[in-house]
Amino acid sequence: xxxxxxxxxxxxxxxxxxxxxxxxxxxxxxxxxxxxxxxxxxxxxxxxxxxxxxxxxxxxxxxxxxxxxxxxxxx
Amino acid sequence: xxxxxxxxxxxxxxxxxxxxxxxxxxxxxxxxxxxxxxxxxxxxxxxxxxxxxxxxxxxxxxxxxxxxxxxxxxxxxxxxxxxxxxxxxxxxxxxxxxxxxxxxxxxxxxxxxxxxxxxxxxxxxxxxxxxxxxxxxxxxxxxxxxxxxxxxxxxxxxxxxxxxxxxxxxxxxxxxxxxxxxxxxxxxxxxxxxxxxxxxxxxxxxxxxxxxxxxxxxxxxxxxxxxxxxxxxxxxxxxxxxxxxxxxxxxxxxxxxxxxxxxxxxxxxxxxxxxxxxxxxxxxxxxxxxxxxxxxxxxxxxxxxxxxxxxxxxxxxxxxxxxxxxxxxxxxxxxxxxxxxxxxxxxxxxxxxxx
Numbered sequence: 378x379x380x381x382x383x384x385x386x387x388x389x390x391x392x393x394x395x396x397x398x399x400x401x402x403x404x405x406x407x408x409x410x411x412x413x414x415x416x417x418x419x420x421x422x423x424x425x426x427x428x429x430x431x432x433x434x435x436x437x438x439x440x441x442x443x444x445x446x447x448x449x450x451x452x
Numbered sequence: 453x454x455x456x457x458x459x460x461x462x463x464x465x466x467x468x469x470x471x472x473x474x475x476x477x478x479x480x481x482x483x484x485x486x487x488x489x490x491x492x493x494x495x496x497x498x499x500x501x502x503x504x505x506x507x508x509x510x511x512x513x514x515x516x517x518x519x520x521x522x523x524x525x526x527x528x529x530x531x532x533x534x535x536x537x538x539x540x541x542x543x544x545x546x547x548x549x550x551x552x553x554x555x556x557x558x559x560x561x562x563x564x565x566x567x568x569x570x571x572x573x574x575x576x577x578x579x580x581x582x583x584x585x586x587x588x589x590x591x592x593x594x595x596x597x598x599x600x601x602x603x604x605x606x607x608x609x610x611x612x613x614x615x616x617x618x619x620x621x622x623x624x625x626x627x628x629x630x631x632x633x634x635x636x637x638x639x640x641x642x643x644x645x646x647x648x649x650x651x652x653x654x655x656x657x658x659x660x661x662x663x664x665x666x667x668x669x670x671x672x673x674x675x676x677x678x679x680x681x682x683x684x685x686x687x688x689x690x691x692x693x694x695x696x697x698x699x700x701x702x703x704x705x706x707x708x709x710x711x712x713x714x715x716x717x718x719x720x721x722x723x724x725x726x727x728x729x730x731x732x733x734x735x736x737x738x739x740x741x742x743x744x745x746x747x748x749x750x751x752x753x754x755x756x757x758x759x760x761x762x763x764x765x766x767x768x769x770x771x772x773x774x775x776x777x778x779x780x781x782x783x784x785x786x787x788x789x790x791x792x793x794x795x796x797x798x799x800x801x802x803x804x805x806x807x
Contacts (some may be wrong), residue, residue: 412492
């Protein structure tokens with residue numbers, strides 16, 4: 378649970394919103410009002426630097442919700 | 453990390469020049485983005501307007517000469533005092549000969565001077581300052597350093613990665629000998645292995661232009677682009693800026709033991725606003741110390757550095773002493789960062805080129 382919260386906090390920081398505004402169910406492209414590809418790039422760098430997980434753009438494009446990202450990065 | 457220290461030079465004058473014609477991204481972007489996409493792209497990149505040459509016959513050379521003429525007209529510097537011309541550009545008037553020799557002719561400069569171009573993209577302004585500073589030291593004369601790009605003729609207006617980003621601009625800087633100035637510091641990094649992240653595939657001697665290179669080809673992301681147009685891999689460039697450029701700025705400050713608080717402002721290449729904010733965040737630089745001009749002019753490659761100083765800091769630059777960190781980064785991939793001190797040079801601001 379702690380891992381999840383930490384992940385959500387870090388993602389929220391990049392999405393420039395409060396952590397309680399997002400959950401694992403959030404469809405980040407649709408639900409985040411100011412979503413754009415630069416935030417997507419920032420997420421990929423977050424995964425690489427903080428979770429040692431290099432995700433390719435193609436793989437990222439298949440992720441829809443924050444849970445998809447969480448599963449791909451931490452499992 | 454390559455570091456270089458140069459003393460005994462000063463910036464004597466600086467003026468930037470942009471085309472009068474202004475394109476509104478909220479209009480031109482309709483070609484490639486939906487309304488909501490467009491709104492988000494403009495918000496994230498911070499680029500609402502871009503200046504581009506309207507006429508085929510206007511070039512980076514014209515913009516830069518206009519900036520230089522402003523200096524000769526409005527400051528005490530005389531053209532007879534110019535001892536060398538350096539022109540940084542990857543969009544010269546001709547492939548041969550170079551722009552600098554044409555500047556010598558068009559501006560009626562002395563025949564007995566060296567004049568040459570340097571081919572660099574976004575990091576070019578810092579390279580030009582470095583080379584010009586070394587020439588000032590060796591010649592003991594003033595150097596006219598021009599930095600200009602006309603990217604619009606190699607940009608597809610249907611390319612999602614570049615169409616709402618790239619712009620045209622020129623600039624002129626005059627450096628002069630001055631024994632009473634403090635050291636200038638430079639740092640450079642080169643990542644040739646990532647050169648394809650930002651490049652023009654056809655048109656050089658490796659891939660001479662074929663008729664089909666002029667066709668607009670549909671690309672993976674739905675963009676249309678010719679092989680003679682600038683192509684950019686957004687993710688690769690983004691990662692380079694966020695990681696390598698942020699670290700480069702941190703390193704030069706550490707190496708020179710100059711604290712961020714001693715820098716009056718950071719004149720950074722205007723890649724896009726989001727990236728500038730990320731660099732600020734990683735280096736704990738207050739945002740108000742990073743002037744932004746990309747919203748008005750777009751990303752003109754290396755001239756964004758002088759354009760930003762002229763647009764946002766002209767008065768401060770002209771009226772007080774400043775310690776400025778300048779950094780250009782991009783095509784190469786290449787980074788050039790400098791810390792210079794200026795002492796009230798002439799600054800003509802951003803002037804417009806009428807077509």
